[in-house]
Structures are given as structure tokens and as C-alpha cells.
Amino acid sequence: MWSNGPLVHQQYDLVLYCPLRNSKIAEATTLVDLFVYKCAKVPIVYKWFEKMNGEGLLIIFDGWDELSEQLRQSSLATSIICREQLDKCSVIVTSRSYASSSLLKMDTLSRHLQVIGFFEEEISTVIIQTLQTDPILAQELIDKRNEDNKNHKPFTTTHINNKSQLAVKLINELKVRNDVQSLCYVPLVCSMVILVYCKEGGHLPTTLTQLYENFVLQSIRRHVEIKSRHKIDPYTLHSLSSLPPQLDKPLKEMCHIAYSNLNDTRMTFSAHQLQSLSEAAKEDYLGLMTTFIEYDEKKYQFLHLSIQEFLAAWWIAKDEEKTKEVFKNHFDDDHFRMCLRFLAGLTHLKHESYQQYFNKQQQQLDLQSSKRSWSGPGPDKNDDHPPAVKPEDKEESNLELGKPEDKEESNLELGKPEDNEESNLDLGEDEEKKDDLDDDKKDDLDDDKKDELDFDDNHDKNTDNQEADHEDKDEDDKNSNKDEDYKNSGNKNEDDEKDNFKTELVAELTEEVTQVPANLSGEYSSGKDxxxxxxxxxxxxxxxxxxxxxxxxxxxxxxxxxxxxxxxxxxxxxxxxxxxxxxxxxxxxxxxxxxxxxxxxxxxxxxxxxxxxxxxxxxxxxxxxxxxxxxxxxxxxxxxxxxxxxxxxxxxxxxxxxxxxxxxxxxxxxxxxxxxxxxxxxxxxxxxxxxxxxxxxxxxxxxxxxxxxxxxxxxxxxxxxxxxxxxxxxxxxxxxxxHHVNIRYCPERALRLVGGRGSYEGRVEVYWDERWGTVCDDYFGHNDGRVICKYLGFPDVAATYHRARFGQGSGPIVMDDLRCAGNEYSPFACPMRTIGTHNCGHYEDASVTCQKNVRLVGGRITSRCAVGRLEVYAEGRWGTVCDDYFDINDAHVVCRQLGYRRASCVYPRARYGQGTLPILMDDVQCTGREAQITHCRSTPIGEHNCRHYEDVSVRCLNY
Ligand SMILES: [Zn+2]
CATH class of the missing domain: 3.40.390.10 (Collagenase (Catalytic Domain))
Structure with a gap:
């Protein structure tokens, strides 16, 4: 959807992004709070949407899972989602899947989609591109992979380069490690897997918990490296549980902050909320936090929400009583779901006890789902909705990677004590070999962090949703949608509707995005006026x-x-x-x-x-x-x-x-x-x-x-x-x-008179299909002549002629059976045969003579010579012309209009007397080739800075 931004613009006047982790937005009580960014620019925009009931507005509430339970029950966001306010606006709510059950209870959301992560092939592409930083080598490797895939051969490389070797090794290992591969569908987790794999010298973590543990460890190592005052060799740090005191203490503080704020559903912090931390922790927050600016205030958050959840779990796990308490109190709490998962991995709770918990929860959910009424289209509600874990599904779950419970399953299973023992990682072992990678990885880590910040929201939402069957599902979704629409509209002629539907489908398929206007010139505007x-x-x-x-x-x-x-x-x-x-x-x-x-x-x-x-x-x-x-x-x-x-x-x-x-x-x-x-x-x-x-x-x-x-x-x-x-x-x-513009504003580009004594008479020619053609004389008469003359700017018609009076034309015959009433503003507005069709020959070409639209007044007129004050007819009235800029080229145009061959003189300063009519033209600047003086550049008709003592006069000669 977002990649096709223009479409969104076309559909909505305003798209409002409201991250619910932002406490101001989460706790907003009035629309002003939601529109707070927009307000500065458009102070009344929220009022407008309020008045319109939100029509044309799309609100994206991002991070439903981060909203506290209380606010989910009652907040401005909730009332908008429930259509109690702004009921005409569209709403998109994003959420981790496990928190979406409260959303699905609301009948007002019509559709539920699981966001997909990478495809399998994309995972290996990302691995290659991350590990092999030379783009040429990376592309070679990708090509090789495609070739090997095609030939069903194992993926190998001839590159002797370490980075390529590592990438191939990881990709091949993932093929036999479905558990880890399934984690990699989530972009954030995928990058963590790659990083940790690389840092661990080619060893895969066995659980999600291990992955996070290792990632946090890497972050701390990097912090130590940067803040060299620690005087600690980062490579002596082997485990989070055995950090030296100067690091262990700040880590505990960070973990405590993570836990207590998770408890309060707080994910962003201002400086004063972190004040209680020791100086050591505040120094760089062990590299576990990022900062951003929110409403001009510097804010802090953990690298990712899941990092906060992991650290919270780390803190809880240190205390057995606490662990039991948290499990008891927060088992059904969405906000602790991820945290509990980590906690399970960290404390090695017995598999059976989890089964009991999950069985209990499953029963509850079954109860809920039987009550749930949900209007969204979708092939299978259970598939769309994250079901609770069924232990007996475990075997299948690796095959059906998509389901949220997979991860829980895998985490539970993988969290077995024996796995965990191995996971106290032998970091020292391959250090030398990896040195060349480390520099690159530092950069990568930077990028990772950036990504995490920038794409935080996506990652968040993805963390729990790994869909393998998403493609089919999307397709089904689409189809069922079509079906539904089709049914809804099926009251009329069914066949017709089917055709219609097909046509539409074709159209949608063939439409190129570039052809869709970014904003159909003003779809932003939809006021009453x-x-x-x-x-x-x-x-x-x-x-x-x-x-x-x-x-x-x-x-x-x-x-x-x-x-x-x-x-x-x-x-x-x-x-x-x-x-x-x-x-x-x-x-x-x-x-x-x-x-x-x-x-x-x-x-x-x-x-x-x-x-x-x-x-x-x-x-x-x-x-x-x-x-x-x-x-x-x-x-x-x-x-x-x-x-x-x-x-x-x-x-x-x-x-x-x-x-x-x-x-x-x-x-x-x-x-x-x-x-x-x-x-x-x-x-x-x-x-x-x-x-x-x-x-x-x-x-x-x-x-x-x-x-x-x-x-x-x-x-x-x-x-x-x-x-x-x-x-x-x-x-x-x-x-x-x-052509539309020219017909209306530039008659000389649409119509002309050819072959007469001046531009005021001749064979009528029409510009059509990029060339000049003629008008057939069938039915041609005075009214047609009048419309043509007036259209060309003459006061009226003087005569009309049949039978090619001024010679036969040569182009197409454009107009036939022209039957003007006489009051049309152009012959194009008159009834006629479809333009371009006719039953004529050029011997039937029509012609007209119009009354002239320039005259010389106060002087002398003979057949050889004419002189006098210039008066022109324009926009339905006669008037004079100012002498500013008027020169011989302008006079040539006038003289030819009158039927003379050329001009010989221009007289400024009312040489033939001051006129009394309006001054119609000023600053006339013809090229000399125009057919009429009114076609020349000038001020708009009637606008000038002249007086009548500046009336121009002209002398024309016929030789
Ligand atoms: Zn328009």
C-alpha cells in the first residue's frame, strides 16, 4: 500500500499517523492532540474533519499492542476505532498479532491482515547482501544461488573470500534449521541472526532467547569498544551473566528500567525519567538505547521494543519468586507476552508447566472465539486470528511456519536446559578469523540500529507474525473480497455485472501506477464550495x-x-x-x-x-x-x-x-x-x-x-x-x-479564410488532425457564415458562397452539413456531421466574406492608398489603438487585413485626430505575419496606460 503512495493521496485528503507508543497520542482526549503536528500548518484542519465526521481522513493507529489495557478500553483512539467519533474516517490499526484479539472484538474493523516478512529466497538474499559487502561479489553469489536452486543442486561457491563462504554456510545451515529459519522471516530478527552468526564465528543460536541474549551482549561489547575508558577487552565478555561489575551494575539498572516501564506500558522515556540511573548507566545506556526527537524534546527508547522485553525478562529471571509472581499476574497480559516468552527461555521452566498454562489459555480463547462475531472477509478466521498454542501441533508447526505459536513452541522446546548449556558461547575460539569481518559488522550494526529506529513499527508488528502461507491467504482474501463486492451489487443485471467486474479486473491489472495522478488535481479539496x-x-x-x-x-x-x-x-x-x-x-x-x-x-x-x-x-x-x-x-x-x-x-x-x-x-x-x-x-x-x-x-x-x-x-x-x-x-x-484551448481562444489556429482579398474573406479552412482542411457547402448559409465571421473576430458576415468560390482546397473535408443557428460562439459548437466525416468533394468547398474588423478613420481611402486613425473591432466593440511600441510591422498586419499590400507609415500622437471610442489595444507588438492585429501580442483588450492623444494612425499602400 505504501509503495503506491499516490493512490493513498488520491483517496484521502489527509493521512494522519498516530503512534500509540507516544503517550500524548495514547492519552489524547481531543482531536487537537492527534492533529498536533498539523495544527501549526493548518490550524483548523481538525475542526474541518470534525465537521466532516472525518470524511477523507485516514488515521493510522500504530502499535495497538503498546497501548495499556485501560486505554484500550477507553481512549480517543478506541472511540474512533469503534466509530463513536469521526465515523466517516478510515482507520488502520497495527498491532502485534497477539494483541489483536481485543481489536477483533470490535465489529468496526472490516479487515484483518497479517503482515508478511521476507520470503525464503529474500532471506538468503539478505544474508548474502549483509555478509558479502562487495556488491559485485554479492551479485555473483545471488546468481549462483539462483542457478543452484534451479538445478536442485546444493548451494556452493567458488569464492575463496571468507565473507562469501560464511554467507553460503549460513544459508545452507538454515535449510536444516527450520526453527531459526522461521525466525528469519521477520526482518529485524533476520538481521540479528546474521549479526550473531557472524560474531559467533558461524554458530547459530538455538533459541530466540539465546539470539537476544547474544545480541545484547554484542551491543555491550560494542559499547565497551567505543567507550574505551572501561579498559576492558570486549572479547573477554562471554556472557551476559558473567559481566564484570562495572558493566553488570548498569545492565541491572537498565533491566530494571525496562521491566518497571513495561509494567506501566511505557516505551519512550524523557531524560528525567532516566534520572535515577547511575552515571555509568547514563553514559551510553550500554548502547542499548536510541534517541529521537519528539515535539522538540529528546526522547529515549530501547533499540527495539523486543529488547526492552528481553531486558525486563532478564531482570525478572534473577529472582525466582518474582518469576512466579510475574507468570501468575501477567499470564493473560498482552504486554507481557513476549517478556514471558523470554522469561521461559531464561529460567528453563519445565515444559509441562508451560503446557498447563497454554492449555488453560487455549480453553479461554476457544470460549472467546466462539462468542466473537467478526465481519471481516477472510478464508478462515482461525488462520487469521492468532490461535493459542496447541502443544499437539508442535510437530506440524515447523512446517506451517507462519503461525504465531510456532515461535512460542520453538522457544519452549528449544529452551531445554541442555540446549542452554551449549549456549554459553565460545566467543574466543574464532576471533582471529573474524577480525576482517568485525569492521564491516560495526557498520552493519550501526545500520541495524538505524533500521530498527526507522522501521521500528514494521518490525514490531512482524515480530510475531511469520506467515508461510500468507501468499495464498492474501490471494484468497482478495478473491473473497471481490466475491463479496460482487454479491453486494448483484441486484441488477447479473451478466452485465459480471462483464463489468471483468472489465474492472482487466483495468486494474493493466493500470500502470504512473498513470494514476498523484492527486487528481485537487482531491485534497472537498469543501462545500x-x-x-x-x-x-x-x-x-x-x-x-x-x-x-x-x-x-x-x-x-x-x-x-x-x-x-x-x-x-x-x-x-x-x-x-x-x-x-x-x-x-x-x-x-x-x-x-x-x-x-x-x-x-x-x-x-x-x-x-x-x-x-x-x-x-x-x-x-x-x-x-x-x-x-x-x-x-x-x-x-x-x-x-x-x-x-x-x-x-x-x-x-x-x-x-x-x-x-x-x-x-x-x-x-x-x-x-x-x-x-x-x-x-x-x-x-x-x-x-x-x-x-x-x-x-x-x-x-x-x-x-x-x-x-x-x-x-x-x-x-x-x-x-x-x-x-x-x-x-x-x-x-x-x-x-x-485544440480545445485553441478553438476557444485562438480562432486563427482552428479556422482561417484562404484565397480572398484579405484575411476577412476566403475559403473556410479548419485545422484538424494536424493539418488544414475544408468545409462542405451542403446546407451552408448565412447563419453559418455569421458564426464563422464572428468567431474569427469580425463584426458580422457580409456574404457566403458555395462551390469553391475562392478555389478548391486540398486537405481533408472536415465539416459537412454545418447547420448553425447563428448565435453559437464557434462553428465547432454548431450541429454538423461527426467532425471529419462527409459526402463531398472539394468542388463543394464553402467560402465567406466578413465585414472588416479594422478601419482607418479621419483620413483618406482610395483603392491605391488608405490613411487614417486606426480603429479595431475586438470583443464585440470598436476602439482605438495606443501608439506605445506601435511600429511598421504592426501596421503591415493592419493593412493586409484591409486588403492592401503593405504599410508605408505609422503616425503616433493622434495625427488623424483623437478618437472618442474606448482605447482597446496598447503595447501592440506584432511579428508582421499575423492575420489580424488582435492576434498580436498586446495588453489584454481594453487595458492600457494611454490617453487618446496617443491614438495611432497608419498609411497603407496597394503597391
Ligand atoms: Zn479538475
Missing amino acids: IVEGDIKMTPEQAALFKRDGWDGLVNSEAWLRGHGKWSRTIPYTISGVATSERNALTNSIRMFHQHTCLRFTPKRSYNYDYIQFVSSGGCWSYIGKLRNARPQRISLSSGCSRAVPAHEIMHALGRYHEQSRADRDRYVRIITRNIRSGYARNFNRHTNSDSQSLPYDYLSLMHYGRYAFSKNRRCTIVPIPDASVTIGQRDRMSMYDI
Whole structure:
């Protein structure tokens, strides 16, 4: 699950990690305590989740086994797990298996999984990689092992290197030592086995207790080595029970601390709690503790919880009375389970007496389990639940390595006195031989410790769970899950559901993780004013949405009024956006600049409407340009990476999500039963969405991913008919995404008039499939001409023509049977045949003449020459142009628009009189190749820093 982090993000707004060993969290009484880290950043986040009943929140309570019995009965964590609070949040609880019985009594946890450790092959790989520190030799050895395995040959090596030899020896020994091998499924224990094996010159410990005893001894040796003031040769330390006084005393103190705090269920310590220790013990805690920072306070804990448990057992075992007392008082105490196990190993209690204990416990558990009602899926509850030890299973238990009782069994059995005698280890024997290993192992030990700290939680949870049959079980689990879901939904058409299920399965199998958006642009956001995950609504829109739902909203004035268009120059500011998202924004803007006519420019003082990129809780944007966009905000918070900024910008440009198109049901299937409750509204189909006649686009940056708003990590959207089609990419604008923008904002990139006297007339050509094509004249008339002319920025149509009046085109015939009503904003919005299909020839190419959209006023017009104040028609009105930056290249564009060949002069300073119309354009900077002056770079239409005495005038010539 964690390796697929994006999926988790996609599903949850917030994942809260709550280690229960942390006393503040364990004893928390209010949500604030749980959110304490988050509070600084988002002060009201806990209130929000409180209000939402925890929807979108995943809480991980880590270490249920470390919670005291009292807190397990009654604490904030318990009430959340029992769904008495935040009942909509998801909860994951981790626990050592033996402590999970109290969890399983709660009906609210729907699933119980045993975490797996290493596979058998991985154990030997880890052994090789740990012992053979030369990576090349290690790889050779791994290859050799694979080869030998394949050929069913004993594993050997030709390496004369000690390290390789040792690794091979250990691996081969484990093959005949199932008891130890079964310990090695747990990563932490595996590394301890390797370390001890190495230090012991190739001898395996025979019990778990021995393993820990030896490991602690090694830690103390290392401590002595580092703190050389002890003046003790570490290699004279042969056993924990025969340490010199200067080490024995601090060890006892440490053991006492371990025991008394285990008794209080305390696993972390602040400095003052360790104050009672002698200076000698405090010096380095014999190398048995690590430190970490918790809420700015230095905290201490044993290298691992199991080390604390071992030391506690060591302390108890020194006193026979104490041992009996602890066994009596704590036999059913989860917190002492591991400790008692060590205690048994250390005190060699008679096998029979254990059998009595365990038999008694077995009976109790049988009683409990017959009462237990448990709703989780799973093939066999007894398998999932750690059963108590059955002595008669002993023989089998080595075969079925997985069961928790195995270890207990093996420990009991191996704890026999005769074994133990051998275990007073002959450390001196092979010392010389091992010297070369020792340095490496020091480092390894360091790493071990680090690992222990970092992965403490995993190890903890693994310590008791060694699953050999986990694979099958997982599989069964999955299948039974599917079955269950399938049954639940089986009310309708069963066959249909089966197909559906199959499709989904295929889809899930073929999905690549990289195709799943890290965060479907704004799934972090799900406030009352956010719909479809990242579409922000104004208060007015939100109120309408609340009252009338989606349909009420999109047909409302409040929506349409907001659904405005930007100029092709879009001013912007950025504030508070983090570097990575800022970089993503830069890349997104680059895409628009490269593929469209839009130009994002930093806001200047005279810009009114602009986009303000902020970081305000998720990735979101309004749809279209709001009437009052001063500024209009787009939020790019943490995680709005890759091309997500482009996605949000597209919303602001007016684009909806692709899968909300009116025709989407022909292309995708929405799997409603997998959608998180309350989020179905995010899968609205918009009857009035604007597909601009473009094909349904699975590759669109605006398409949801398969798992959008999934409550169960299964598909919510499946493409049909081919479920394996990629959807939900967030890396780039697709070809049609670009086309969408260009149709809406850059008409000259979607439509042009060719072959006429100026850009205002000619054969209608449409850009399609990366080339220019034509429009068939079937049904072509005035209304079509009007839409085309207005779309291209002309005031109106002057004439329409059939039969290739301005010559036949050569590309594809793109549009046919065009039947505009006249009020569409683009011909792409008009009814027509499916774009790209036709029954025409190029002799039927349609043409138009439009009314011109530039004029020269106050001067003189002849067929050879025209001069006057420049007035342009843009965004539905006429106005003047400021002379700032206006030069001959700009004038050339104007003159060609008017049907003249070129410009000969530019006159600044209202040479032909000051206009009275609005000043529409300023800072015009054409390249000279544009078809219209409004296509040139300039300030947004109507925004300027000019007066009419700066009106520009132009002279055009026709020769
Ligand atoms: Zn979106």
C-alpha cells in the first residue's frame, strides 16, 4: 500500500499517523492532540474533519499492542476505532498479532491482515547482501544461488573470500534449521541472526532467547569498544551473566528500567525519567538505547521494543519468586507476552508447566472465539486470528511456519536446559578469523540500529507474525473480497455485472501506477464550495449548487455569467506557491505558450483582471473567467505537481472535466459502487458541457483517473470497450486539449479564410488532425457564415458562397452539413456531421466574406492608398489603438487585413485626430505575419496606460 503512495493521496485528503507508543497520542482526549503536528500548518484542519465526521481522513493507529489495557478500553483512539467519533474516517490499526484479539472484538474493523516478512529466497538474499559487502561479489553469489536452486543442486561457491563462504554456510545451515529459519522471516530478527552468526564465528543460536541474549551482549561489547575508558577487552565478555561489575551494575539498572516501564506500558522515556540511573548507566545506556526527537524534546527508547522485553525478562529471571509472581499476574497480559516468552527461555521452566498454562489459555480463547462475531472477509478466521498454542501441533508447526505459536513452541522446546548449556558461547575460539569481518559488522550494526529506529513499527508488528502461507491467504482474501463486492451489487443485471467486474479486473491489472495522478488535481479539496474535486464555486454558485444541485447551477445566470473568457494575454501573480509547484506552473505555462496563442504575463499596475496563483488548500480553480476576476485565484498547494497547474488553468479558461461530457457514457463506465459515499456528485454528466465537436479524449489532462474518489482502491471509471486504455494522465496537454484551448481562444489556429482579398474573406479552412482542411457547402448559409465571421473576430458576415468560390482546397473535408443557428460562439459548437466525416468533394468547398474588423478613420481611402486613425473591432466593440511600441510591422498586419499590400507609415500622437471610442489595444507588438492585429501580442483588450492623444494612425499602400 505504501509503495503506491499516490493512490493513498488520491483517496484521502489527509493521512494522519498516530503512534500509540507516544503517550500524548495514547492519552489524547481531543482531536487537537492527534492533529498536533498539523495544527501549526493548518490550524483548523481538525475542526474541518470534525465537521466532516472525518470524511477523507485516514488515521493510522500504530502499535495497538503498546497501548495499556485501560486505554484500550477507553481512549480517543478506541472511540474512533469503534466509530463513536469521526465515523466517516478510515482507520488502520497495527498491532502485534497477539494483541489483536481485543481489536477483533470490535465489529468496526472490516479487515484483518497479517503482515508478511521476507520470503525464503529474500532471506538468503539478505544474508548474502549483509555478509558479502562487495556488491559485485554479492551479485555473483545471488546468481549462483539462483542457478543452484534451479538445478536442485546444493548451494556452493567458488569464492575463496571468507565473507562469501560464511554467507553460503549460513544459508545452507538454515535449510536444516527450520526453527531459526522461521525466525528469519521477520526482518529485524533476520538481521540479528546474521549479526550473531557472524560474531559467533558461524554458530547459530538455538533459541530466540539465546539470539537476544547474544545480541545484547554484542551491543555491550560494542559499547565497551567505543567507550574505551572501561579498559576492558570486549572479547573477554562471554556472557551476559558473567559481566564484570562495572558493566553488570548498569545492565541491572537498565533491566530494571525496562521491566518497571513495561509494567506501566511505557516505551519512550524523557531524560528525567532516566534520572535515577547511575552515571555509568547514563553514559551510553550500554548502547542499548536510541534517541529521537519528539515535539522538540529528546526522547529515549530501547533499540527495539523486543529488547526492552528481553531486558525486563532478564531482570525478572534473577529472582525466582518474582518469576512466579510475574507468570501468575501477567499470564493473560498482552504486554507481557513476549517478556514471558523470554522469561521461559531464561529460567528453563519445565515444559509441562508451560503446557498447563497454554492449555488453560487455549480453553479461554476457544470460549472467546466462539462468542466473537467478526465481519471481516477472510478464508478462515482461525488462520487469521492468532490461535493459542496447541502443544499437539508442535510437530506440524515447523512446517506451517507462519503461525504465531510456532515461535512460542520453538522457544519452549528449544529452551531445554541442555540446549542452554551449549549456549554459553565460545566467543574466543574464532576471533582471529573474524577480525576482517568485525569492521564491516560495526557498520552493519550501526545500520541495524538505524533500521530498527526507522522501521521500528514494521518490525514490531512482524515480530510475531511469520506467515508461510500468507501468499495464498492474501490471494484468497482478495478473491473473497471481490466475491463479496460482487454479491453486494448483484441486484441488477447479473451478466452485465459480471462483464463489468471483468472489465474492472482487466483495468486494474493493466493500470500502470504512473498513470494514476498523484492527486487528481485537487482531491485534497472537498469543501462545500468545491465540486468534482477541484472546481471551486463562488459563494453565489455554491448557494445555488446547494439548493438546486449541479443542473440548477450550470443552467443558472450565476454560472453562465461567471463562465467568461479571458483575453489571449493573461496577467498573473504568484504568491505563497512552493518552489516545486512553482516549477510545475512554469512548465505548464510553457506548454500554453508553445501550443496556443495564450500569453501569460506578470501583472502590471494597469491590469484589472488577473490570475493569482496561491497555495490555499489543495489544487483548485474556478470554471471560466469570473465577472470579477480581480484577482481570480487558482490554488496550487503541495502536490499540485507535474501538469496539474495546466489542468487548473484549463478550468479557469472554461474547460470542464473530460469525463463529464454529455456523451461520456459511450466511452467510460462509472462504477458507482466503488465511489466514496457523498462523492457521487463528482461524476456528474453535464448535458451542456462543451465538447466543441472534438472526439472523446481518454488522453486528456482533464480526464479523471481510474481510481478517482474510490472508496476501496478499485476502479471508479473504466473505459469502454477497451478497459486498458490510459486515462487520467497529468503530464501534458493532449492534442485535443490543445485544440480545445485553441478553438476557444485562438480562432486563427482552428479556422482561417484562404484565397480572398484579405484575411476577412476566403475559403473556410479548419485545422484538424494536424493539418488544414475544408468545409462542405451542403446546407451552408448565412447563419453559418455569421458564426464563422464572428468567431474569427469580425463584426458580422457580409456574404457566403458555395462551390469553391475562392478555389478548391486540398486537405481533408472536415465539416459537412454545418447547420448553425447563428448565435453559437464557434462553428465547432454548431450541429454538423461527426467532425471529419462527409459526402463531398472539394468542388463543394464553402467560402465567406466578413465585414472588416479594422478601419482607418479621419483620413483618406482610395483603392491605391488608405490613411487614417486606426480603429479595431475586438470583443464585440470598436476602439482605438495606443501608439506605445506601435511600429511598421504592426501596421503591415493592419493593412493586409484591409486588403492592401503593405504599410508605408505609422503616425503616433493622434495625427488623424483623437478618437472618442474606448482605447482597446496598447503595447501592440506584432511579428508582421499575423492575420489580424488582435492576434498580436498586446495588453489584454481594453487595458492600457494611454490617453487618446496617443491614438495611432497608419498609411497603407496597394503597391
Ligand atoms: Zn479538475
